[in-house]
Amino acid sequence: MxxxxxxxxxxxxxxxxxxxxxxxxxxxxxxxxxxxxxxxxxxxxxxxxxxxxxxxxxxxxxxxxxxxxxxxxxxxxxxxxxxxxxxxxxxxxxxxxxxxxxxxxxxxxxxxxxxxxxxxxxxxxxxENGTMSTFLERYGAENVWIPNRMLWSIFLCLVRQEIAMAWPPRGAPNAPLRREMVDFWEAPTALTQNSPHRRNLVIGNFDDTAEHSIVPRIHLIDFGRGKLEIDYETAQHFNTGYVGYMMSYITLCHIPDEEIDDETPWEWHYYDSTGVAKPFLTFTDSRVLNAPNIDPELATLIARCMSPDAQPRIGELLELCEQGAALSGEQMAVRADLDPEWSPKELDEGIRELIKQYILDAPSVDGRLPADRPxxxxxxxxxxxxxxxxxxxxRPKVEREPQNEPQNGPQDEPQAPRPSLFQGFQEQIEMIRMREAREAAAREEPPRSLFRGFRDWFFRSNEGPVIREDLDPIQEPDPVDDHDPMDVD
Missing domain, CATH: 3.30.200.20 (Phosphorylase Kinase; domain 1)
Structure with missing residues (x-):
């Protein structure tokens, strides 16, 4: 046009x-x-x-x-x-x-x-395999918990994303990709992605390593609001908190967002390397820790990531996630004391079938492709x-014979012109607006943003843990303008 x-x-x-x-x-x-x-x-x-x-x-x-x-x-x-x-x-x-x-x-x-x-x-x-948001919407509709081993694998991906921000590889164009590792010899960078939501987690491919032979890689996208925090301690606090928030919402994917409580701190405990119980405050919804058939070490680590006073250091976090992701289905059944009917879901075959059904082969609800799947x-x-x-x-190069233009005889009827791209874009935008209107009508309150209580807590608790009764009410911040153009919502 x-x-x-x-x-x-x-x-x-x-x-x-x-x-x-x-x-x-x-x-x-x-x-x-x-x-x-x-x-x-x-x-x-x-x-x-x-x-x-x-x-x-x-x-x-x-x-x-x-x-x-x-x-x-x-x-x-x-x-x-x-x-x-x-x-x-x-x-x-x-x-x-x-x-x-x-x-x-x-x-x-x-x-x-x-x-x-x-x-x-x-x-x-x-x-190529869509966003975490799309997968969670599909799987959450089944009202079933995600297997522990898959959660550990996703957890490890998010931790490696955090490591990448702390130690950016600064590779050359088209250089081989490398797995993110903690570099204790180099000072970390205080980078935060600063736009945490599930549509900025995109599901990639498998590879021939043990880490992604069953569960595909999860990639972090959209650094339009990426920024350097005042120091690495602040950046790690926010990034580790982001990992905990994501894992909490992924674990509770069958529960509507508005019913998840990530604003009220409450007390939990973990055991240190000497076996001593360490109490701490966490913003994790209690259903993460009390979920049926949840690996207690997985749930506790999520809770620690969302704690203002017990967050693990990045090296410990990586080590624990690597250990959790390396467990076999049989080992997980023993460690988490799984119910016999749940144990098969933790086996390789059960996880492969889940990924095939809900990620690789999954259509959208109405038969069209999801709007946020590329x-x-x-x-x-x-x-x-x-x-x-x-x-x-x-693909092998195929030699094609030259096509001769017809000299005489009947000509093919002219084809109808292709619709302009402008018209297609207009139609897509109209679909987006209609969906926004439907979602707005169905919502009684605006969608809540991540980090609404966690950042406030961090800046108010510099003098040590605060007892819950002494907390000021956590104010809801202004809605965050979700700016990712790949997020069509």
Whole structure:
């Protein structure tokens, strides 16, 4: 659709629809620019919102065979450029971290666009199995607890993400990814991702290591609000608290968010290496610790992550998660004293079946692909174009015979023109707005943000633990503006 047609359309719309149409026009501009690259095929939208969007492209070789899919992320206007530039800065530092969504080199993607009239863009790896939010919505609907061994594996992924922020690998473009480890010889960085929610956890692929042979990697994305805290102690406190919050909500995925209590501190205990009981305060919902068939060491470690006075140091946290993730199904049944009917769910076969049913093969409720899963259009029915950035699909070169143009005879009837990208973007935005309206009507109160009590507690408890009766009421902070353009909500 040309500019004059779009301009005429804008004049006929109300203010809300004008914003939506302008959003679609920006998406159209970005998609059109990248479609000029003969090595890129447009595949659809990964997400589009008020702050920016993310488009899916397939990279092809000289024989027009797809090699891999990529995400092109852009900001919607100049006021949101800063977040995208900030994300590019931190992703450069985090290049090479196995559990962080990676920026990839693409000639046409650049955040330095001064004087060009273009939108700043980033090229990111395509992570193919959707967000943690989508998985939890599917699995939580079954009203069943997640197996302990899967929880330990997810826990370990989140800890490795925290380690990546403390010791960014600063790898070269296309350098091999490396597993994040604590480096006691290097001073840690006080980086926080600063936008913690389940749609910023994306489910990746398996590999041939013991750590991800059964449960796929979990990647952290969106560093648009990444920032350096005042010191590493503060950063570790927030990052470890984030890990605990995520694990608490993942463990209680079958319970609605508004029913989870993560604001009221209460007392629990753990045993140190000498066997001495150590009491501590935690913001963990008590149902995490009292869940049926939960590994008590897993539940206690989640509670410690959400404690203002008993958080584990990063080295201890990594060691405990590695030990938990390494347990076999039989070992877990003994340690957690599992019910006989639950024990099979902790075996390799039980976890593989869960992942296959709820992640790899799961359709959306209404038959369409989930809005936050980065697959759109024909990709829903075609074989995947790639097995991920780490394992590009290599196809043999096929020699094609040249096609001769017909000289005489009847010509094929002209095909109908393809719908413009602008119209497609408008339709997608309309679907998003309709879904927002439905969710708003169903909610009696606005969605609660993470960290609403934890940060307040941290800054008020510098003089030691405070008894619950002495606590000031925890005030609900202003709603956080969820800015991730890949989060279409």
């Amino acid at each position: 040309d500019r004059s047609t779009i301009a005429g359309l804008l004049l006929s719309l109300n203010p809300t629809d004008v914003v939506d149409a302008q959003t679609a026009a920006v998406a159209d501009d970005v998609a059109t620019y990248f479609r000029q690259d003969k090595k890129l095929l447009y595949r659809g939208m990964a997400g589009i919102g008020r702050h920016g969007g993310a488009l899916i492209f397939a990279q092809i070789d000289e024989n027009r065979c797809p090699v891999r899919r990529i995400i092109v992320k852009y900001s919607i206007d100049a006021t949101n450029d800063e977040d995208l530039i900030n994300e590019a800065f931190w992703l450069e530092k985090l290049r090479g971290a196995e559990h962080i969504g990676q920026m990839i080199p693409l000639a046409n993607a650049n955040v330095n666009i001064s004087g060009t009239g273009k939108r700043p863009t980033l090229a990111l790896e395509y992570i 697959l759109v259009g024909l990709d829903a029915i075609r074989p995947p174009l790639t097995r991920g950035i780490r394992h590009p699909l290599v």
